[in-house]
Structure formats: C-alpha cells, structure tokens
Amino acid sequence: MYELEINHVSHRYGDYRVLNDINLQILPGQIVAMVGPSGCGKSTLLQAILGTHPPTEGEIRADGVLINKPSRNVGIVYQQYSLYDFLTAEENVAFGLKLDETSLPSRIFSYRSYAKKRQVHLRKAREFLEKVGLSSAMGRYPAELSGGMRQRVAIAQAFILKPKIVLLDEPFGALDETTRQELQMMLLKFYQENLKAKQRGERPEYTIIIVTHELNEALYVADRVIGLSRYHTQSEKGAMIVYDRPCPVFSPDDPRDFSKLVEQREELRKAVFDESYIKDHNKYVSFWSELAQDSQLAATAAANQPAPRRIR
Amino acid sequence: MIRRPIPRWLAIALGVGGVVLLLTAYSILSARQTRKNENQRVIPGWQTFKEGAARLVRPQGSAEDPQPSMLATDLKATYWRLFLGFFTGVALSIVMGIAMGAYRFIEALLAPVMSFLAKIPPTAMLPIYFVLVGTDQKMFTAMVALGVFFNMAQSIYQAIAGEVKTVSIDKAYTLGASDPEIIYEVIWKQILPSVLDNLRLQIGPAMIFLLAAEMLVGGEGMGFRIRMESRVLNMSVVYIYLTILGLTGLMADYGLLWLRRWLCPWCVR
Amino acid sequence: MKILGWTCTLMFLLSVGCSGDKPTTAGKTGGPAPKFTLAWSEYPSWSVFGVADELGLLNKDAGKQGELEKKWNVDVVLKGVDYDTCIQLYGTGEADAVCITNMDVLGSATSRNSVAIFPTSTSVGGDACVTVGIDNLEALKGKKTYGLAKSVSQYAFERILTARNLNPKEFPFESMDPQAAATALQTGNDSIKSIMVWNPFVMDTLKKVQGSKRLFDSSEIPEEIIDMVVIGKDSLGKDGSKRFAQCLMETFYTINKRMENPETRDATLVALGAKFSNLQLEEMKQVVTQTKFYTTPAEGLALYKSDKFKNTTMPAVVKFCVENQIVEGKATVGFDKADSQLNFDTGLLQGLIDGVESK
Numbered sequence: 001m002y003e004l005e006i007n008h009v010s011h012r013y014g015d016y017r018v019l020n021d022i023n024l025q026i027l028p029g030q031i032v033a034m035v036g037p038s039g040c041g042k043s044t045l046l047q048a049i050l051g052t053h054p055p056t057e058g059e060i061r062a063d064g065v066l067i068n069k070p071s072r073n074v075g076i077v078y079q080q081y082s083l084y085d086f087l088t089a090e091e092n093v094a095f096g097l098k099l100d101e102t103s104l105p106s107r108i109f110s111y112r113s114y115a116k117k118r119q120v121h122l123r124k125a126r127e128f129l130e131k132v133g134l135s136s137a138m139g140r141y142p143a144e145l146s147g148g149m150r151q152r153v154a155i156a157q158a159f160i161l162k163p164k165i166v167l168l169d170e171p172f173g174a175l176d177e178t179t180r181q182e183l184q185m186m187l188l189k190f191y192q193e194n195l196k197a198k199q200r201g202e203r204p205e206y207t208i209i210i211v212t213h214e215l216n217e218a219l220y221v222a223d224r225v226i227g228l229s230r231y232h233t234q235s236e237k238g239a240m241i242v243y244d245r246p247c248p249v250f251s252p253d254d255p256r257d258f259s260k261l262v263e264q265r266e267e268l269r270k271a272v273f274d275e276s277y278i279k280d281h282n283k284y285v286s287f288w289s290e291l292a293q294d295s296q297l298a299a300t301a302a303a304n305q306p307a308p309r310r311i312r
Numbered sequence: 313m314i315r316r317p318i319p320r321w322l323a324i325a326l327g328v329g330g331v332v333l334l335l336t337a338y339s340i341l342s343a344r345q346t347r348k349n350e351n352q353r354v355i356p357g358w359q360t361f362k363e364g365a366a367r368l369v370r371p372q373g374s375a376e377d378p379q380p381s382m383l384a385t386d387l388k389a390t391y392w393r394l395f396l397g398f399f400t401g402v403a404l405s406i407v408m409g410i411a412m413g414a415y416r417f418i419e420a421l422l423a424p425v426m427s428f429l430a431k432i433p434p435t436a437m438l439p440i441y442f443v444l445v446g447t448d449q450k451m452f453t454a455m456v457a458l459g460v461f462f463n464m465a466q467s468i469y470q471a472i473a474g475e476v477k478t479v480s481i482d483k484a485y486t487l488g489a490s491d492p493e494i495i496y497e498v499i500w501k502q503i504l505p506s507v508l509d510n511l512r513l514q515i516g517p518a519m520i521f522l523l524a525a526e527m528l529v530g531g532e533g534m535g536f537r538i539r540m541e542s543r544v545l546n547m548s549v550v551y552i553y554l555t556i557l558g559l560t561g562l563m564a565d566y567g568l569l570w571l572r573r574w575l576c577p578w579c580v581r
Numbered sequence: 582m583k584i585l586g587w588t589c590t591l592m593f594l595l596s597v598g599c600s601g602d603k604p605t606t607a608g609k610t611g612g613p614a615p616k617f618t619l620a621w622s623e624y625p626s627w628s629v630f631g632v633a634d635e636l637g638l639l640n641k642d643a644g645k646q647g648e649l650e651k652k653w654n655v656d657v658v659l660k661g662v663d664y665d666t667c668i669q670l671y672g673t674g675e676a677d678a679v680c681i682t683n684m685d686v687l688g689s690a691t692s693r694n695s696v697a698i699f700p701t702s703t704s705v706g707g708d709a710c711v712t713v714g715i716d717n718l719e720a721l722k723g724k725k726t727y728g729l730a731k732s733v734s735q736y737a738f739e740r741i742l743t744a745r746n747l748n749p750k751e752f753p754f755e756s757m758d759p760q761a762a763a764t765a766l767q768t769g770n771d772s773i774k775s776i777m778v779w780n781p782f783v784m785d786t787l788k789k790v791q792g793s794k795r796l797f798d799s800s801e802i803p804e805e806i807i808d809m810v811v812i813g814k815d816s817l818g819k820d821g822s823k824r825f826a827q828c829l830m831e832t833f834y835t836i837n838k839r840m841e842n843p844e845t846r847d848a849t850l851v852a853l854g855a856k857f858s859n860l861q862l863e864e865m866k867q868v869v870t871q872t873k874f875y876t877t878p879a880e881g882l883a884l885y886k887s888d889k890f891k892n893t894t895m896p897a898v899v900k901f902c903v904e905n906q907i908v909e910g911k912a913t914v915g916f917d918k919a920d921s922q923l924n925f926d927t928g929l930l931q932g933l934i935d936g937v938e939s940k
Contacts, residue, residue, distance in 0.1 A: 052482050070485035081477045086501045086578045095497075096487035104492050141578040161487060349815065351922075353692040354673045367909075438761060442768040447727075447757070528758035529765075531730055536756060540731055543665055544688025544907050545672040 001064060003028050003164045003207045004049065009058030010238065011044050018044050019055065020238035024226065025288075026165065029194035029204030031187065033218035033247075034211045036228035037273055041239040042211055045228065046167055049209070050074055062164040072100055075158035075166040079173045082154035083142040089153045090138040093125035094118075096161040128156040132186060148179035152186070159206065168210040172217070180217075181256070187221045188252045215268055219247045219261045224287060227272030232281035243271045243284040246291070356548040364548030382537065387556070389533040390522065393449065397456025398518055402511065405461045409468025413476070413503075414495055423469065430462035435524045447529055452522060459521040460514045471506035472499055505579040508572040515564045519557060615821035616643060616656040619810075619829065620676035622664040625780070625865075625872045626702035626808050627680040628856035629836045630659055630829075635852060638832050649835070653828040655821055661856075677816035678829065683807040683895070684733050687902050687912045690923035694814035697925045698826050699881045701833060704806040706871035708737045709783040709798035712775040713766060713790060718742075721775060721796065722751050727765070728777035730756035731907050733806050736898070737799050738777045744801060766790060780868055781858035800871070804884060805894050808872075814924075826929050830878070834933075837876040840869075882930040891916055 006024040010017070018041040026032055036042050047053040049060055051070040059066060062073040076082075083092050098107075098121055107114045129138055132152040142150055151171055158166045172180045187208070194204035212218050218225050227243030234240070247264060250256075258265075270277055271284045318326075338355070345355045353360060373379030380388075412419045412426070434441075434455050445454045476499050484498045526535025534553050541549040572579070621627045633639045639647040641659035650657050660667075660676060671679035672689045678698075679689075686695060715721050728734035739749040754777070757765070763782035765773045767789050775796070776786070787793050799806055810829055816822055839845040847862055850869070854860035860868060875881040884890055895914050902908045915921030917928070 050482065050486065052485075070482050072486060072488040075486050076483060078479050078483070081479050082483060084480065084498065084502070086504075086576065088578075095484075099484065099490075099493055099497065100488035104490070104496060143578065157487070163486070349674075349693060351692050351694070363909075367906075439764045439768055442761075442765045442770050446770050446772045447765050448772060528761040529756075531756035536730075539665070540756075543668055543685070543731070545669070545692045 002026055003063060005061045007059050009048060009055040009060060011048065011055045017238035020234065020240050022241055024241060026207060028207055029198060030224055031191055031208045031210065031222045033222035033225045034209055034228060035215060035218050035225065035268065035272060040228050040230060042228055046169055046211060049167060050076055072161055073164045075161065075163040077154045077158050077166065077168045077171050079170045083150055085142055088139050088141055089134065089145065090122055090125045090129060092153055093128055093156045093160055094121040096157060097121040097124060100161055124160065128160050132156050147175050148183065151175065151183060162205060165207045165209065168208060170211055184217060184221050185252050188250055191249065192251060215265045216258050216261060219264060220250055222247055223249045225268060227268060229272045231275055231278060233278060234281065240281045241285060242281045243268060244287040245284060246287060353545050354547050360548045361552065364546060365552060368549060368552065385532050386534050386537050390526065393452040394456060394518060394522055397453045397522065398460060400453060401457035401460030402464060405464035405468060406507065408465040410472065410495060410499060412469040413472025414499060426462055426466050430466050434459040434521055451529065452525055455525050456518050456522050460518050464510055464514055467510045468503065468507060471503040475506060476502050505572055505576045508568050512565055512568045515561055519561065614646060614654050614656040615819065616658060617677045617825040618658040618660060619678045620660045620662060620667040620670040621680040622662060622667050623857050624808060625853060625857055625868050626874050628853050629833055631661055631856040632836055632849065632852045633832045634659055638835060649828050649832055653824040655825045655828050657825065657828060678810060678812040681809065681811050682733055683809060684736055684898050684902065686811050686923060687899060687908050691908050691912050695811045695923050696814055696817055697809050697811050697923065698929050699830055700807050700809040700875050700884050702808045702872045702874045703804050704799040705803045705873050706798045706800040707780045708733060708806060710738065710775060710777045710796040711783060711786050711793055712796045713793050714774055715796065716794065718747060724775055725753045725755045726775040726777050727755050727757040727762040727773055729759055731905050734759065734777045734779060736901050737802065737806060740805065741797050741801050780871060781860060784864060784867065804890060830929065830933055834877060837874060841876065878930045878933045882927055882934065885916065885925050885927050
C-alpha cells in the first residue's frame with residue numbers, strides 16, 4: 001500500500017490547463033522533494049493533495065482513502081502563518097491532539113475528563129518540542145518566537161498527529177542560512193528514525209513531500225526527487241512530472257558536501273528548468289525502474305532495509 | 313528631543329496637573345461670567361454645582377409616597393437600557409459577523425445590505441422603531457442594539473476577512489477540526505482582540521444614540537434630564553450628567569482594555 | 582429628523598463653556614449700525630421674522646441691512662433655529678433677544694434678567710390633546726397622554742383639566758418630544774392613544790390619522806399661553822438697543838398689516854406657511870384662527886395691562902413652574918418693574934402707539 005497515490009490527475013482553470021496526467025506513488029518513509037519552475041503548478045498539485053482544491057480530473061488517495069477535502073490524513077507546514085497566534089508553542093503542538101481526540105461538546109460538558117486528557121496532550125506536545133530542539137520556548141506565543149523556532153513548532157504540530165503524509169511548502173524559504181541548515185538536519189534525523197522503524201518492522205512515521213526552489217536542499221534532504229514542468233513535448237496540455245529519480249541519502253553525521261550532488265543537480269536543472277530543452281516527459285522518470293533494476297535498492301524497499309548511499 | 317521618555321512620577325504629576333489646570337480654568341471662566349451676571353447658570357460656580365447635586369440626590373415624591381431621587385431614577389433607567397441594548401446588539405453582531413465571515417453565501421447575501429445600514433444613524437429611523445417596537449423600554453433597547461449591531465457585525469466580518477488566513481482554516485482541517493471547531497477554536501479566538509477593540513469604539517455611539525432617543529421619548533433617563541434641565545439653563549445638572557457619562561465611557565474603556573489584556577495575552581499592542 | 586439636531590445640541594452644550602461674550606459694537610446714531618441678534622424658531626407669529634427677511638424688511642446676515650434696519654440704523658442678525666436651541670442661545674447670551682413663551686421665559690429669566698417687549702400671539706386651539714379611540718375625558722382617565730414635560734403642553738393639559746374641575750393626577754402625563762409623539766400616534770402604535778402637542782403637530786395629526794379627535798384644546802384658556810419677543814436686560818443696556826426693539830416691533834406689525842390687507846394677505850400667509858412646517862394656504866388660514874396674533878401695538882398693550890393676565894395668569898404660570906421644578910424658588914415677575922427678573926414692559930408699545938421715536 002502506498003502512503004500517497006496520485007492517479008491521472010489533471011487540473012484546469014477554465015480553459016487554461018495547469019496539470020496534465022500526473023501519476024505518483026509514494027512509499028511509507030520516503031522524503032520526496034518536489035521542484036519546478038515558478039508557475040508550473042506545484043501549488044495546484046499541493047492544494048489537490050491537501051484536499052482544499054480537488055483536481056478537475058483523476059483522483060488522489062492517502063493510504064487508500066480518497067482525498068476530496070482537507071483531513072487529518074494529510075498534514076501541512078506553510079512557509080509562514082502555520083501557527084495560531086493565540087496559542088503558545090506547546091498549545092499549538094497540542095492543538096491537533098485536542099481537535100482530533102476530543103469534541104467541542106465534550107470539552108464543554110465533560111470538562112473534567114477533558115482536563116485530564118489535556119494534561120496528556122500537553123505532555124506529548126512538550127516531548128515532541130524537545131525532540132525538535134525547542135525545550136526552552138514552550139510557553140511562548142508565536143509572536144515571541146524566531147522564524148526558525150516557529151517552523152520547528154509548525155513541524156511538530158503537523159507530525160504529532162501522525163498523518164499519512166506531510167506536505168512542507170517551502171518550509172525554510174524565509175529563514176537565514178544557519179537556521180535553514182539546522183532544520184534540514186532535523187529532516188535528516190527524521191529519515192534516520194524512519195530507517196530504524198523499518199528495521200524494527202514498523203511503519204515509518206515521517207512520509208514527506210517537501211517543495212523547495214533550492215536544488216541542493218532538495219537533493220540533500222530527500223531520498224527521491226520529482227520535477228514538475230511544462231518543458232516537454234505535450235507542453236500545451238499542462239505541466240507533467242518530467243523528473244522522478246532517487247537521490248543520495250545523507251546521514252546527519254555526514255559532512256555537508258554538495259560536490260557529490262553536482263552531476264545530478266545539473267541533470268535536474270536541465271530536465272526541469274531548461275526552457276529550450278524539450279523532451280519526452282518520460283525521459284527522466286525512472287524511479288520505479290531504477291528501484292526494480294537495482295536489486296539492492298529493491299531489496300531494501302522490500303525488506304525495509306536502510307537504503308544504501310547512492311552517488312551518481 | 314521628540315519622544316524622549318519621562319520618569320513615571322513626572323507622568324503621573326503631569327496627569328494630575330492637567331486635571332487641576334482644567335478645573336482652575338473652569339473656575340476662572342465661571343467667576344468671570346458671574347461678575348458679568350450674578351444669576352448666570354451657564355458656567356455655574358462650584359456652589360451652584362453643589363445645589364444642583366443636592367437637588368439631584370433629593371428623594372422625590374411626598375412623605376407618604378417617597379420616590380427615588382432624580383439621579384437614581386435616571387441612572388437606573390439609562391444604564392439598564394444601555395446594558396440591555398449593548399448586550400443584545402453585541403451578541404447578535406457576533407453571531408451575524410461570524411456567519412458572514414465564515415460562509416460565502418451569507419456574506420454575499422448580507423454584506424452589501426449591512427454596509428449600507430451601518431451608515432444610517434438609527435436615531436434617524438425613529439418612526440420605524442415606533443412601528444416595530446413601540447415607544448417603551450423595547451424601543452431604547454432596539455435603538456442601542458441596532459446602532460451597535462450593524463457596525464459591529466461589519467467590523468467583525470471584516471476582522472475575520474483580514475485576520476483569519478485561509479491557510480489557518482485549512483491547517484485546522486488537517487488537524488482534524490470540525491466546522492464548529494474552526495469557528496470557535498480558530499476564528500473566534502483569532503478575532504477576539506478585534507472584537508474587544510470594536511466594543512470600545514461602539515460605547516460612544518451607543519451612548520449618543522440612547523441619549524438622543526431619551527431626549528425625545530420618555531420621562532426619565534439621563535438624556536431626558538439633560539434636555540429638560542438645559543431648556544431651563546440648569547447647566548450645573550447638565551454638566552454633572554455629562555461628567556458621569558464621560559467617566560462611564562472612561563471606565564468602560566479601561567475595563568475593556570483590561571479584559572483584552574486578560575483574555576488575549578498573546579496580542580499585546 | 583429633529584433628533585439629529587439633538588445630537589448636535591449635545592455637542593453644543595459641551596462647547597457653550599468656550600464661547601465668550603461678543604464685544605459690543607457701540608454705535609451712535611449716524612455711526613456704524615450696532616449689531617443685535619434675535620433667535621427665532623418656526624411658529625406662526627415668529628416665522629414673521631423669516632418672512633421679513635425674504636421681503637427685504639430685515640436682512641438676517643451680520644453686516645447687511647434690510648429696509649427697516651436702515652431706517653432704525655441697527656444691524657439685526659436673525660438666527661432661525663430649533664426652539665430649544667433658541668432658549669439656549671438666549672440663556673447663554675449668544676442672542677440679545679428671543680422668541681419665547683411666557684412660561685419658558687421664566688426659566689431663562691432666573692438666569693438672565695429679561696424684558697418682554699411685546700406679545701406676538703396667544704394660543705386659542707394651537708395646543709391640543711389629540712386622541713384616537715378615546716372620546717371623552719372619562720375614557721382618558723388612567724391612560725397615558727404623551728407630550729413634552731415641563732412645557733406649555735403639560736401646562737395646558739393640567740390647566741384645562743383643572744378648569745374643568747378634574748384632578749390632573751388622575752390623568753398620567755408622559756414626556757415625549759411633540760414631533761416624536763405625533764409620529765408615534767400616526768404610526769398607529771398601540772401604546773400611544775393620546776398626545777398633547779402644539780401646532781403644526783395638532784393639525785398634522787388630525788389630518789393624517791383616521792378617527793383622531795381633538796379632545797380639548799387651548800381655546801379654553803385664551804390669553805394664558807403667550808408667544809412673545811423678549812430682550813435680555815443686559816442687552817437693553819447697550820447703545821441702540823431701543824432702536825433694535827423698535828425695529829423688531831415695526832417689522833412684526835408691518836407683516837401683520839400685510840396679512841390684513843386683502844391684496845397681500847394670501848401671499849403673506851403662504852410665505853409664513855413655507856416657514857412653518859411647509860403648510861399650504863388653507864391650512865395656514867386655519868392656523869391663524871388657532872394662534873391669534875396681536876396684530877397691533879394696542880392689542881399687545883391691552884394684554885400687558887389686563888388685570889387677569891397680571892394677577893391671575895402669570896402667578897398661575899409661576900406656580901406651575903415652581904411645582905414642576907422648572908424654576909427653583911419663585912421667579913419674580915413684574916409689570917413695568919425694572920428690577921424684576923421678568924419685566925413686562927409697556928413703555929415701548931406705548932411709545933409706538935404715541936408715535937414717539939426714541940433716539
């Protein structure tokens with residue numbers, strides 16, 4: 001079963017075709033980076049996956065369940081405004097637990113049992129905040145937090161509910177370089193947790209699509225990169241997935257050495273961002289065949305073994 | 313230097329000084345006017361104020377049938393009307409404002425009408441109130457309530473449009489919120505500071521609407537007394553009432569500011 | 582609506598304290614014309630001053646003179662405002678003279694010594710109790726009558742009941758602005774079935790409300806409610822003030838002559854009607870029967886000299902005002918007594934009759 005399945009999704013605004021026949025399957029524990037030129041339909045696809053704007057054609061399923069409205073199956077972290085101004089950091093993180101596990105009438109009419117649950121929620125929230133390195137600022141309001149702290153809270157808020165998949169929409173776009181690196185490191189740690197979970201035979205907790213315009217970031221934090229673009233032979237029908245390949249996996253302990261990414265980054269740039277390079281849209285879509293060909297990789301996927309580092 | 317900070321004791325001393333200055337200026341003005349005409353009651357002296365106040369608190373009616381003083385009667389009437397009207401108007405406007413801010417079809421249906429009605433002073437529609445709610449207590453309540461309602465509903469609706477981001481609502485859905493939960497846990501909590509700020513802004517108009525109505529209808533209330541006493545130039549009584557009204561506004565203002573700090577610690581300005 | 586005016590009045594009250602006295606432009610005969618202000622409100626015998634402005638007898642603006650202003654070498658400034666505002670303008674000294682009733686002037690006079698220089702009219706039906714579905718006084722008992730408290734309406738209401746040997750206490754009177762009361766009755770509101778108001782609201786209500794009835798009116802108490810022109814005693818001390826008074830009187834009696842002259846009668850009534858609730862000719866003809874003008878100085882003088890007015894009416898009015906807390910203590914009323922708070926002065930009327938022009 002896939003965590004996310006996108007089947008023949010097309011979208012149009014009136015006569016304007018944005019997306020054309022998008023097909024994508026994401027496995028549990030994958031961190032998928034999505035890149036593409038601005039205006040290529042990334043937001044449209046993201047909104048479709050989130051369920052706020054269902055596609056005009058095709059269907060999207062999370063863990064087999066059809067997505068036609070936003071639900072707790074798909075979480076999201078925006079570049080900004082992800083947090084609720086009126087809740088402290090820990091209350092923001094506990095917000096999902098509160099909404100998901102109690103109802104408005106129960107909070108009012110059986111206040112006592114709610115108060116007990118509330119303590120549990122807040123404790124869980126604090127634990128998660130400690131995990132993302134925010135033990136000192138739990139009682140502060142978003143306005144009192146730095147941009148990096150806010151994004152950590154937002155990520156904790158989205159993941160604490162254990163949704164099938166979490167969309168990170170340019171999550172580090174507004175941050176300074178140091179903070180950005182710290183948060184990228186956090187995603188690498190999540191990936192390591194996924195691997196450990198797989199080793200234990202459990203379902204990994206962090207399945208992510210991260211949208212970013214930084215190609216290095218995409219290749220650094222993800223284990224798979226997809227490119228959305230109109231620069232292909234059926235351009236008039238809308239953007240398609242023109243790139244879908246595995247990419248190197250970094251461990252948090254590895255040096256941040258982007259030199260080994262150069263080759264794939266250039267390939268990605270050409271395939272997705274080069275306006276003059278018109279090709280068949282399937283030319284670089286080889287994730288599944290590579291997975292099948294590469295026995296080791298396939299075995300990893302099948303046996304829930306950690307994927308080896310692959311450098312091209 | 314512009315905006316150079318001053319010590320706190322100086323700020324307090326200057327505040328008190330301002331009041332003293334005002335009272336002194338008044339005393340001088342009053343004395344000057346009295347020199348010109350010893351019977352004048354337009355800028356009455358402090359003695360006249362004392363007499364006016366004494367008359368206000370003197371019990372009315374006869375020995376067999378004592379009645380409360382004018383002041384007691386008027387304050388009770390006016391504040392009860394103000395409270396009832398304000399409460400009704402605010403409660404309705406919160407419901408309506410949120411409904412407009414939350415549901416597009418209600419917004420499309422009502423927003424244009426509301427913004428039109430918000431511009432019309434309710435006091436200009438007195439005959440309509442007579443037809444709809446008569447001339448007694450209900451009329452005062454309705455006038456204050458509707459005077460507050462249209463403006464308040466509109467500003468709540470605008471606060472929702474401006475302060476509650478669509479992404480916050482979508483986000484709440486992804487955290488498992490139901491529609492009522494979005495309204496209470498996201499929209500209401502986000503706009504609460506705006507609601508309290510707007511409440512403060514509405515107190516003034518509400519008092520003006522009520523006083524203007526009381527000047528025309530009914531035999532008690534502060535508006536009635538101000539009209540009657542200013543007709544015969546008992547300005548001491550009028551000024552006492554205006555002072556009470558001013559203090560009421562001031563206290564309500566501070567009360568709501570305090571409430572805002574207490575309820576919305578996240579929104580400090 | 583008038584209520585908007587009330588909102589303004591609130592603000593006016595706040596600003597009153599700030600306005601000082603205007604400097605007296607002391608003018609001698611032949612010199613620059615001294616300026617005097619008259620505050621008038623719409624009422625049949627007071628709208629005369631608005632008509633005079635239209636006819637060019639007076640010019641309402643400061644610095645401009647009409648025919649009679651030039652003759653008397655004064656600059657009369659006319660302020661046409663709400664009645665209550667008139668009282669306030671006069672009480673604060675903003676206006677030298679005011680059109681006011683013999684009852685309301687008592688409140689002003691206790692604050693500013695006043696001289697009633699001439700009466701303009703008396704109500705003989707212009708104030709009335711109008712009812713719907715109440716056909717006699719017996720039926721009115723215990724039912725609320727709405728009208729402006731502490732005004733001529735309440736005075737007339739209680740005075741007429743007393744004159745009919747009834748106890749006013751059995752007839753509750755509830756305060757409401759006359760225009761609002763008339764509107765409320767016209768809207769057919771269940772809670773209001775009886776109002777005591779003055780013209781034009783009396784005529785207007787009788788015309789518009791089917792089944793409405795004039796239960797009783799001020800024709801039962803003629804020459805008790807008097808409309809007049811009053812000047813502050815302080816203003817009478819200024820140079821040229823007598824010429825100002827004489828100018829007002831000549832203006833008033835000139836318009837009265839135009840109303841008696843068959844050639845100008847209708848046109849004058851129409852002009853008055855335009856300044857009185859936009860009434861038409863036929864309605865104005867009715868109005869002037871209910872508001873009897875003192876058309877000549879002699880008629881005015883006769884009122885001021887009448888024993889009944891001196892010894893019965895004015896004391897009764899004062900008593901009513903004291904009882905209703907309109908004035909604190911007794912306002913002193915005198916006839917040709919300069920030191921009383923309200924002095925009915927016959928000198929100017931007599932002077933006009935004698936044809937003596939003061940310098």
